[in-house]
Amino acid sequence: MLTDVSLLSAFLVGLLGGVHCVGMCGGIVTALSLGLSPDEHAARWRYQLFYNVGRIFSYSVAGGLFGGIGWLASHWSGIHQAQLGLQLVAALFMLALGLYLGGWWNGLTYIERLGGVVWQRIEPLGRRFLPVRSGGQALLLGTLWGWLPCGLVYSVLVWAISAGSPARGAVLLLSFGLGTLPNLLLMGVAADRLAAQVRDVRIRRLAGLLVCGFGLYTLYHIIL
Numbered sequence: 543m544l545t546d547v548s549l550l551s552a553f554l555v556g557l558l559g560g561v562h563c564v565g566m567c568g569g570i571v572t573a574l575s576l577g578l579s580p581d582e583h584a585a586r587w588r589y590q591l592f593y594n595v596g597r598i599f600s601y602s603v604a605g606g607l608f609g610g611i612g613w614l615a616s617h618w619s620g621i622h623q624a625q626l627g628l629q630l631v632a633a634l635f636m637l638a639l640g641l642y643l644g645g646w647w648n649g650l651t652y653i654e655r656l657g658g659v660v661w662q663r664i665e666p667l668g669r670r671f672l673p674v675r676s677g678g679q680a681l682l683l684g685t686l687w688g689w690l691p692c693g694l695v696y697s698v699l700v701w702a703i704s705a706g707s708p709a710r711g712a713v714l715l716l717s718f719g720l721g722t723l724p725n726l727l728l729m730g731v732a733a734d735r736l737a738a739q740v741r742d743v744r745i746r747r748l749a750g751l752l753v754c755g756f757g758l759y760t761l762y763h764i765i766l
Contacts, residue, residue, distance in 0.1 A: 548705075549717040551756045552698060555636075556721020558749035559643065559694045590727055592677040593684035597726075598719030600688025601695065602712045605702045609711015612703035628704035629764050636757030639697040644750020645743070650693030664689050 612628050641647035664686055674680045698718045702711035 548701075548714065551759075552701070552714050552717040553721040555639070555694075555698060555753055555756065556718040557724065558752055559722060559725075588677050589674050589680040592680035593674075593687075594723055594726055596681040596684025596686075597688040598716065598723070600685050601715040601719040604689075604695075604699055605705075605715025605718075606708040606712035608699045608702040609705045609714070610708040612705060612711065613707050615703070616706070626764060629760060632701040632704045633757045633760035633764060635697045635700040636760060637754055639694065640750045640752070640754030640757060642693055642697075642750070643753055644747045646750065650697065655691070 615628065638647065638650060642650045667686055672683070674683060695718075698715060702714050705711040705714050
């Protein structure tokens, strides 16, 4: 079930996941500023904001879909047993995500490759909106790029399956998306400085350990 702790955890996972976002989305975010002169700060911020609104909207839609899958699963079988099983899978994925962020295990890259099959059909559509000339274009581009294959997002989507309903799954991914917002907004205006910081091995490992902690916390409550 979805709790305030779950929403806070999802937010922190998004925030800590910034160490991964730089590598996955840095080039995309930077592309939003192509064609803008250095003194067009207002337009740069506006495009970044619209882009991220579209991206987080897509996350929420996906969260609602996966929350719906979990709801259906719990009603087709024993509800309590299904919920425990889904929570167990979510906790294990959270541990995998922590190991992934810390650079200790890269198994989630295989899941990203599977998502690449869908992405091959979506990515050409995004190119039509480049270079970005308006907030509306940035919004549509963000909505499309929100489906970029990403082990970080996929792990939280698995978590959304255990949320209990489409609405709760959507809210969980909304919380996660809001957590990613600070890093990606800063990346759009200070990409080089931010990238240098999050590439620091110590920061990546700290983020990985904290996310593993969320997974262990969930496992502890399932066992009890």
